[in-house]
Amino acid sequence: MKGQGEEQNELLRAIYEELRGLRESVNHIHTKISHGPPAQAARGRGVSMKEAQAMLGCGRSRIFELLRSGALRRGPKVGKAAMICAKSLEALLERVDREPETPRLKRRPARRDTGRGESESAAILKLIRQA
Structure with a gap:
């Protein structure tokens, strides 16, 4: 028959062994985390x-x-x-x-090209002005 003191000692040993196992598990997890997952x-x-x-x-x-x-x-x-x-x-x-910063150039207005020559445009303008 065991005494009360011996039961407490066995209980403390069992608790100590459980804590030691948990500590090893935590250390193992910590090692995995510290090495960094692939992500x-x-x-x-x-x-x-x-x-x-x-x-x-x-x-x-x-x-x-x-x-x-x-x-x-x-x-x-x-x-x-x-x-x-x-x-x-x-x-x-x-x-x-x-790269050196290049100054921005001002945008020129688009030129309208009607496909007519200079003399043709001048003749049309003359007719309009006479009317």
Whole structure:
């Protein structure tokens, strides 16, 4: 027959073993998280569409134009989210920073060309003015 002190000691040992097992499980989970899942690794190499828009100051359609032209590259997909390669985005921003800013030219009004020669137009104007 066991005494009350021995029962408490066995109970404490069982609790200690359970805690040790839980601690090992937590350490195992922590190790998995610290090595980073593939989605987080892809996140480091890619930028979301919205972040790319904010960085470039343009809209979604312009981002797709840059992807089509080859100025930007697609990054790894994370779930359903389309990602832009971070390196290609940085390279594009560097190119934009290095290029000297060109002054905007004023737009000239369109010239209307009716297909008539100078003498024909002058003759028509003369007839109109006489009337």
